[in-house]
Amino acid sequence: MAQQETRTANPALIHHWYDPNTTPLNITDGDGVSVWDDNGKEYLDFCSQLYCTNLGHSNEAVIEAMDEQAHQIPYVSSAKRTPVREELASQLAQIAPDGLSNTFFSVSGSEANEIAVQLAREYQDAPTVLTRWRSYHGGTYGAGALTGDPETRATIERHATTSGAAKFLPPIPKAFDTHDPAELARRAGEHLEFVIRNEDPDSIAAILTEPIAGTSGAFPAPPGYFDHVRDLCDEYDILLISDEVITGFGRCGDWFGIQTESVNPDMITFAKGITSAYTPLAGVITTPEIASFVQTNGFDIGQTFGGHPVGCAAGCAALEVYADGVIDNVTDQETILETGLQEIEAEHTVVSDTRGRGFLWAIEFTDPETDEPFQDPRVTDEENPVRDVLQESRKRGALFGSGRPGFQIIISPPLIADQNDLQQALDILNESITAVFG
């Protein structure tokens, strides 16, 4: 087993999402779409580590830009000006959806979401934010309140409740009992309006949502859904915030995931792919109206590492690389993933659904006898055979993501993956499902 191949874990390190029953890989090297463990075994990194190393593991332009900035001046206070920070803010204004032009930098996706919510509350003078059940917006206390994923919420709220967010159902067939996209969009939109009215529209500052769900299952919204959401936001004076922490920077085939829908949000939050995760950087891009509100009234909040110059240098270099063919690669190759996964679904009765966009896909597993998940981590802690598929893939040299809930697998390669990489990973996934389920 791959677990025995790596050296014993060093107890001095407590790694994140700690699970005493698993031993994570000890990754020592990376190049292109591959990583290597401490035994020299190669893996196709089809989860881009944490859905973030969008340019793979060895982009020289980004590394050189970081090096150059570190030599010029490695750190400047986030309360002061510095050219590279202003340059990146200007570049983000060029690629952001229409109407978004002003960036407040942060460090992580969780913190970017907390800042967006803080801005929305101040601007709207209203306390509540609506987010989806099954969403993921981060694991810090404030972002945890926004997150709908039951495992994260259970961990965070075991000892103290979070506040300030109310939840609505995502537009997925299981929640609204229809597979018809138009009907799904209609029912999910009506439900959202019910929640808005029930909460009291005047108390709602914003709706925060991923445009294409990330770790919760890569599901795109049915056509028309986001038009309905935008209309509701306009009607009830609610800000629309698009969480682009995973979907930003080409992952779904556009600069930002919401650009595939025909609506413009009032803010977007970003992290991960802005630097291809080579160094932490995150932020909120907002409208001139909200920016001018902040610039007029002040905003007495900041973070030491928000808009770190080395991160901003990495961001400027990464944007150039994305524009130079990487996003085109996603749109050119996405059908390979789509059709490959559909073939896997057709071949295995245990695969009940395949969905996604660009280079962000999920497959869902269901017991054909019961039409329910083999194990639903929301309600039981029995053995989960979907985890075994991930282990089998790892043995065969490909890393995929575990969905939350864990009856899904997420496929999210670096955006530079070529036809061969995609086909190889699909073959490994197919063989691994056969190895577990027959």
Ligand SMILES: Cc1ncc(COP(=O)(O)O)c(C=O)c1O
């Ligand atoms: C959609 C989304 N929002 C926010 C976050 C939180 O980002 P971070 O882990 O950088 O705090 C994540 C992390 O995976 C995410 O997927």
